[in-house]
Amino acid sequence: MARPGWAPPRLDGFVLTERLGSGTYATVYKAYSKKDTREVVAIKCVAKKSLNKASVENLLTEIEILKGIRHPHIVQLKDFQWDSDNIYLIMEFCAGGDLSRFIHARRILPEKVARVFMQQLASALQFLHERNISHLDLKPQNILLSSLEKPHLKLADFGFAQHMSPWDEKHVLRGSPLYMAPEMVCxxxxxxxxxxxxxxxxxxxxxxxKPPFASRSFLELEEKIRSNRAIELPSRPPLSRDCRDLLNRLLERDPTRRISFQDFFAHPWVDLEHMPSGESLARATALVVQAVQKDQEGDTTAALSLYCKALDFFVPALHYEVDAQRKEAIKAGSSDLPVMWKWAGLSPQLLPLIPEMAREKPRLLAALEVAAAAMAKEEEASGGGEQDALDLYQHCLEELLLLLAAEPAGRRRDLLHTEIQNLMARAEYLKEQIKMRESRWEAEGLDREGLSESVQSSCTLQ
Structure with a gap:
């Protein structure tokens, strides 16, 4: 909020209100348009007197890049103006603050939340990569959230961005040391x-x-960056195998061995193809139409494969939709998916084996049905619902481990073994989340108790 005796700059057509943040040569204000719409915006004010030659070039590049960009996960530049003192970038307003604040308020993010955010960031980076644009200052402080109720990431602050072909090399140090690649620093x-x-x-x-190079001093930070030691991932909280694989491949010190952009976008943990979006429902519906046609032609194998692919888009469509009634309408409208909804969450490789298991292994099918129910419960769980999901995981794992021991060698056994490992990781992760939440509640209870004693002591002294 504004300090006493302090006033924001004046800009024709807008009323500037509170200050949202400031950097080396710019201050960002919340503002609203004086027009009938009263649209809320963020205005980045750059003082001309603070600009040197390099910062002028950066600012011009930022304006030039953002002028040509329209993407749901990149902050939109609506307009820019200038007067004798300042240059003003009129930007889309993001009410949820930045990702750094969001993470610190929650200490850590559950893997499924981090995955949704990573898909959104990857979507923005894919858009930029296709246009040979590098951001060069990626950090949580430069990633904004549209809101706190249903947050969507918006990549911001293109002050260091450059047009760079994949083979271009640069030599100018850019960005923030904690997030800077070793080859840039060294x-x-x-x-x-x-x-x-x-x-x-x-x-x-x-x-x-916390970031992997979190340090108490710049000297310590520099030593960690210049070290040749591989980045070690903590064992807690437990993460899925795909998530750990992606982290290890991104945090590869040698850029020639680091994951490529194409492999990053296609990585199974990112899986941009199935990212929840406005197109998910249409793609799912088109696949169901094809599946029904194959069913009518008597090609049940092809039909089942298409139903599975449709389900891979219906689930993201549900995640994308925020209205509860429309969510139910999506489920109702997908009634052509026989009983496929029951299996949402299981490995897609297992789904074609369901008819075979129904005939030969009804006990195995029942255990997998409980596993799918556990995943569904986890997706919608909050508070005590997480314990219900964990109970289902433990129940199905006890049964599946017994059935795995009796399963003969072959493809089904291999798939079942992989699925059990995945379920055990999810159950372990959920157990960790419940434990952390209970510890936090206990700490908050002690804090309240201490505060109460402090107040009583104060009253006694008076």
Whole structure:
């Protein structure tokens, strides 16, 4: 909020209100348009007197890049103006603050939340990569949230961004040391792959609560960056195998061995193809139409495969939809999916084996049905519902481990073994989340108790 005796700059057509943040040469204000719409915006004010030649070039590049960009996960530049003192960038307003604040308020993010955010960030980076644009200052403070109720990521602050082909090399040090790739710090020679390192640091911080090079001093930080030691991932909280694989490949010190952009976008944990979006429902519906046609032609194998693919889009469509009635309408409208909803969450490789298991292994099918119910319960769980999901996981795992021991060698046994490992990781993760929440409640209870004693002591002294 504004300090006494302090006033924001004046800009024709807008009323500038509270200050949202400030950097080296810019201050960002919340504002609203004086027009009938009263649209809320964020205005980035850059003082002309603070600009040197390099910062002028950065600002012009930022304006030029953002002018040509329209993407749901990149902050929109609506207009820019200037007067004798300042240059004003009129930006889309994001009410949820930045990702750094969001993470710190929650200490760590559950893997499923981090995954949704990572898909959104990857979507923005894919859009930029296709246009040979590198951000070069990726960090949680430069990633904004549209709101806190249903947060969507918006990549912001393109002050260091550059047009860079994948083979271009740069030598100018850019960004923030905690999120800066080792090759940029150590060799000052780098290419677009530095953005992938920064993505890895952001994901690490979201999952573990602090960046991998968190340090007490700049000297300590520099030593960690220059070290040749591989980044070690903490064992807690437990993460899925795909998530750990992606982190290890992003946080590869040698850029020639780091995951490529194409492999990052296609990685099974990111899986941009099935990212929840406005197109998910249409793609699912089109696949169901094809599946029904194959069913009518008597090609049940092809039909089942298409139903499975449709389900892979119906689930993201449900995640994308925020209105409860429309969610139910999506489920009702997908009634052509026989009983496929029951199996949402299980490995897609297992789904084609369901008819075979129904005939030969009804006990195995029943255990997998409980596993799918546990996943569904986990997706919608909050508070005590998480314990219900954990109970279902434990019940199905006891049964599945017995059935695995009796299962003959072959493809079904291999798939079942992989599925059990996945279920055990999810159950372990959920157990950890419940334990952490109970510890937090206990700590908050002690804090309240201490505060109460402090107040009583104060009253006694008076």
């Amino acid at each position: 060799q000052r020679q780098y290419d677009a792959r530095v953005d992938l390192w920064s993505v890895g640091v952001i994901l690490y911080e979201a999952l573990f609560g």
